[in-house]
Amino acid sequence: GQQVMQIPQYQHVQEGEDFTTYCNSSTTLSNIQWYKQRPGGHPVFLIQLVKSGEVKKQKRLTFQFGEAKKNSSLHITATQTTDVGTYFCAGPGVSYNTDKLIFGTGTRLQVFP
Amino acid sequence: EADIYQTPRYLVIGTGKKITLECSQTMGHDKMYWYQQDPGMELHLIHYSYGVNSTEKGDLSSESTVSRIRTEHFPLTLESARPSHTSQYLCASSEFGGAYGYTFGSGTRLTVV
Numbered sequence: 001g002q003q004v005m006q007i008p009q010y011q012h013v014q015e016g017e018d019f020t021t022y023c024n025s026s027t028t029l030s031n032i033q034w035y036k037q038r039p040g041g042h043p044v045f046l047i048q049l050v051k052s053g054e055v056k057k058q059k060r061l062t063f064q065f066g067e068a069k070k071n072s073s074l075h076i077t078a079t080q081t082t083d084v085g086t087y088f089c090a091g092p093g094v095s096y097n098t099d100k101l102i103f104g105t106g107t108r109l110q111v112f113p
Numbered sequence: 114e115a116d117i118y119q120t121p122r123y124l125v126i127g128t129g130k131k132i133t134l135e136c137s138q139t140m141g142h143d144k145m146y147w148y149q150q151d152p153g154m155e156l157h158l159i160h161y162s163y164g165v166n167s168t169e170k171g172d173l174s175s176e177s178t179v180s181r182i183r184t185e186h187f188p189l190t191l192e193s194a195r196p197s198h199t200s201q202y203l204c205a206s207s208e209f210g211g212a213y214g215y216t217f218g219s220g221t222r223l224t225v226v
Contacts, residue, residue: 042220043217088156108153
């Protein structure tokens with residue numbers, strides 16, 4: 001079945017260091033979405049990428065969609081303690097049912113002050 | 114303010130009890146979803162609905178059932194709770210399904226003792 005994998009599973013960084021998480025899908029995606037879940041919280045939608053090779057920025061966060069639309073990355077510049085949480089990528093299901101989102105395995109980010 | 118609400122936030126219940134987790138949204142979204150998530154782990158889709166009187170099982174087998182009698186309401190029921198049901202249950206809604214982002218509720222943390 002369709003799978004969405006993320007690496008790394010965990011990342012511990014010193015405040016001020018950069019962070020990158022990578023997302024890889026077993027199938028081509030019509031779009032890729034990114035969510036952030038704070039510890040004890042619920043996933044919050046961050047952004048959606050649709051076009052092949054698309055790059056979008058939100059302040060210190062840079063999101064990229066691969067040319068083949070099967071992978072994506074999230075890069076955080078100069079991490080802050082407020083960046084702590086788990087970052088999930090997600091893509092629509094394939095074939096007849098694109099209304100479901102398949103979530104990636106997530107990358108848990110810990111930032112030490 | 115448009116939002117999605119889940120109650121209860123926390124629930125500890127004995128084995129064999131019947132429970133209903135409530136989910137309501139005020140955004141008028143047709144598409145609603147239930148995900149199960151163990152702490153720090155990925156989200157697994159257990160049920161979804163495209164509108165009133167429409168419900169489907171998700172990718173993860175679940176002993177729970179759902180109903181969709183009103184657009185705004187999508188409750189999840191466990192007829193006989195077991196310790197293996199201990200998890201966080203997240204409800205989400207979307208106007209466009211997988212084509213755009215989901216809005217998640219705060220979740221219900223269920224513990225079955």
